[in-house]
Amino acid sequence: MCGVAALGSATPLSAELNVPIAARVVSFLQPGPAGTVAAAIVFEPGNAASEAEAAAIERAIGSGLAAGRSAIRARRVPVGAIGSLAGFRLAFVTTGLRPEHAGIAAAAARSSVLTISSDPACVQTARCVVGITSGPKTQIIVNRAAARAANIRFGSAFLMLIKEI
Numbered sequence: 001m002c003g004v005a006a007l008g009s010a011t012p013l014s015a016e017l018n019v020p021i022a023a024r025v026v027s028f029l030q031p032g033p034a035g036t037v038a039a040a041i042v043f044e045p046g047n048a049a050s051e052a053e054a055a056a057i058e059r060a061i062g063s064g065l066a067a068g069r070s071a072i073r074a075r076r077v078p079v080g081a082i083g084s085l086a087g088f089r090l091a092f093v094t095t096g097l098r099p100e101h102a103g104i105a106a107a108a109a110r111s112s113v114l115t116i117s118s119d120p121a122c123v124q125t126a127r128c129v130v131g132i133t134s135g136p137k138t139q140i141i142v143n144r145a146a147a148r149a150a151n152i153r154f155g156s157a158f159l160m161l162i163k164e165i
Contacts, residue, residue: 019060027068
């Protein structure tokens with residue numbers, strides 16, 4: 001697995017999604033986003049882990065987080081309301097949603113939405129395009145099948161820095 005020191009080294013407080021690294025991932029999308037990138041924070045109301053990660057993502061993004069020539073602006077979307085992710089370019093998939101991964105993946109594929117999660121299972125099962133894990137070393141994993149299904153493409157420089165499965 002490849003480290004991503006070239007992308008930055010912001011460390012999240014716990015096993016939460018490393019949002020600064022996620023923003024760098026967005027900057028490698030092809031074609032590159034410009035302007036505002038609408039992001040959904042997919043969470044399950046009543047699920048403490050999911051709600052905690054959603055709150056952490058909101059704090060990290062604040063009123064907007066730079067991602068290359070664009071700015072990410074996010075809002076929470078309950079998992080039960082994601083029949084469509086139309087209008088979003090990005091979806092942060094919080095922890096605790098494994099039973100919902102298939103539905104999230106289908107909605108993301110229909111609307112060509114990049115899905116990013118800190119849950120490695122979401123990427124390993126081709127339900128999320130990008131997984132970002134933290135530990136001694138931050139790692140980014142991209143699932144080719146999930147990316148293809150959602151019509152997501154990344155620049156070649158990015159693909160040299162990450163692990164594809």
